[in-house]
Amino acid sequence: MQLGVDSEHYDLLIIGGGINGAGIARDAAGRGLKVLLVEQNDLASATSSASTKLIHGGLRYLEYFEFRLVAEALAERETLLKIAPHIIWPLEFVLPHESHLRPAWMIRAGLFLYDHLGHRMLGFGSKSSLPMSKGVRLADNGYGAGLKPEFKRGFVYYDCWVDDARLVVLNARSAAAHGATIQTHTRFVSARREGGEWAATLNGERGIRTVRASAIVNAAGPWVRQVLDEALRIRLPATVRLVKGSHIVVPRIHEERHAFILQNPDRRVIFMIPYERQFTLVGTTDVPVTRDDYRAKISRKEIDYLCE
Numbered sequence: 001m002q003l004g005v006d007s008e009h010y011d012l013l014i015i016g017g018g019i020n021g022a023g024i025a026r027d028a029a030g031r032g033l034k035v036l037l038v039e040q041n042d043l044a045s046a047t048s049s050a051s052t053k054l055i056h057g058g059l060r061y062l063e064y065f066e067f068r069l070v071a072e073a074l075a076e077r078e079t080l081l082k083i084a085p086h087i088i089w090p091l092e093f094v095l096p097h098e099s100h101l102r103p104a105w106m107i108r109a110g111l112f113l114y115d116h117l118g119h120r121m122l123g124f125g126s127k128s129s130l131p132m133s134k135g136v137r138l139a140d141n142g143y144g145a146g147l148k149p150e151f152k153r154g155f156v157y158y159d160c161w162v163d164d165a166r167l168v169v170l171n172a173r174s175a176a177a178h179g180a181t182i183q184t185h186t187r188f189v190s191a192r193r194e195g196g197e198w199a200a201t202l203n204g205e206r207g208i209r210t211v212r213a214s215a216i217v218n219a220a221g222p223w224v225r226q227v228l229d230e231a232l233r234i235r236l237p238a239t240v241r242l243v244k245g246s247h248i249v250v251p252r253i254h255e256e257r258h259a260f261i262l263q264n265p266d267r268r269v270i271f272m273i274p275y276e277r278q279f280t281l282v283g284t285t286d287v288p289v290t291r292d293d294y295r296a297k298i299s300r301k302e303i304d305y306l307c308e
């Protein structure tokens, strides 16, 4: 192990090589800032490769009147689809109708908003490149494949699928192409203020060394609080609530190309998404975890919940 001082000064030191760290690195490097991103493991080794792999506006957030959030996410969906069509593509969702959970008029109204909300953000006269939602008979076009026959009607709408880990790597590569330094297997250990800037200690393949930076971005995902408390020693009153969302992978439940969005009796939604040709990805759960449980694993109870 070597000790060293990196004499170079960075405008921005980013902790974490997930989608947030990589995206911020790309944006900052594109604006001409001198960027160093450090990732303790590999790029996308944590949450950003274990997502449901959707680029979506968040249909369910409409129920909480989060119109702006959904509109912004829909506009971003359009942008991402344009710039990375080789790893992001449209995915058709079938929502079987269960009138005792949500009335049809409510779903129709929600989908109408979902079809149109993103346009204003994209600019006058712009349109989503994805097809509009519609009501369907599940017996048509194989929409009911894999469902119990008692489901007769449903709705179809579109979002996008993404190779989440590749999106992270492509952002990091683009950041590097704009001059950012990306160092994997390098842990941010601590930092202190020195002469109006940060002197940060890193531990990686090049040994323990110190770099200087004008600003630090804490994009450590589930470790965000640990970095604040233990590495930066900054006390903030705000708390971070950690939750785990688990998926199960089962043999493919139907041969059609569509995914399902299912309404659970607890009003949560569960996605069933065609995955790696032969499989279906089912998720997620939403379970609080403690700070000591960073490598969260699915529990028997969660598996039962997803299989219900």
Ligand SMILES: Cc1cc2nc3c(=O)[nH]c(=O)nc-3n(C[C@H](O)[C@H](O)[C@H](O)COP(=O)(O)OP(=O)(O)OC[C@H]3O[C@@H](n4cnc5c(N)ncnc54)[C@H](O)[C@@H]3O)c2cc1C
Binding pocket: 015, 016, 017, 018, 019, 020, 021, 038, 039, 040, 041, 042, 043, 044, 045, 046, 047, 048, 049, 050, 051, 052, 053, 054, 055, 056, 186, 187, 188, 189, 219, 220, 221, 222, 223, 227, 231, 244, 245, 246, 247, 284
């Ligand atoms: C079950 C589930 C499903 C989801 N589905 C979707 C979805 O379909 N679509 C969507 O858009 N979003 C989805 N999300 C949300 C999305 O996945 C997360 O918001 C996103 O991945 C978080 O990225 P991040 O970069 O903040 O964190 P992470 O990807 O966790 O990255 C943080 C990184 O920081 C590194 N790190 C931590 N401490 C240090 C240190 N001291 N030094 C160096 N590196 C450090 C870690 O190793 C890690 O790689 C989902 C989330 C979950 C949990």
